[in-house]
Each structure stands twice: as C-alpha cells, then as structure tokens.
Amino acid sequence: MKKGIHPHYDTCKVTCVCGNTFETRSTVSEVKVAVCNVCHPYYTGKKGRVVSEAGRLEKFRKKYEGIDYGQKQTDEA
Secondary structure, three states: OOOOOOOOOEEEEEEEOOOOEEEEEEOOOEEEEOOOOOOOHHHHOOOOOOOOHHHHHHHHHHHOOOOOOOOOOOOOO
16 A cells, blocks of 8 residues: 555544444544434334325325326227
8 A cells, every 4th residue: 555645544433312332443533423223213123203105106106197108008998
C-alpha cells in the first residue's frame, strides 16, 4: 500500500438512540444511529407498525392507471 493516501482506520464507538453502545472499526471515531440490533423490530420480534398491503396496491394502481405497457388490445365483449 502507498503511504499517506489511505484514511486512518481505528476503533469507532457506535451509539444508538435507545442507549445501546458498541465498538467496531471505521475511519470515523464516533457514529450515531437511529436503530440497532437491540431495538430493531426484526431482531426483537416486535412489530413497530403495521404496513397495509391493500393501501400500497391501491396507490400503485391509481398511479399507473391507464398505462397499457405495450400489451396487445383485446376485445372484451
């Protein structure tokens, strides 16, 4: 490796808003995050909010209503 062109890589303190802290390695000395493995719903098994699939589909269909995407026209008689 060439000398003087690479950033300094040292231990880094990561702090979450829930209060959890841990150390890792990075080019910065301190990182603040919004979620970590202690408070993230995927790791804790708790659902934070319910995502409505029906609402997402309705929004998608409304947004792309009337676009045929190059499909062949059929007679609906």
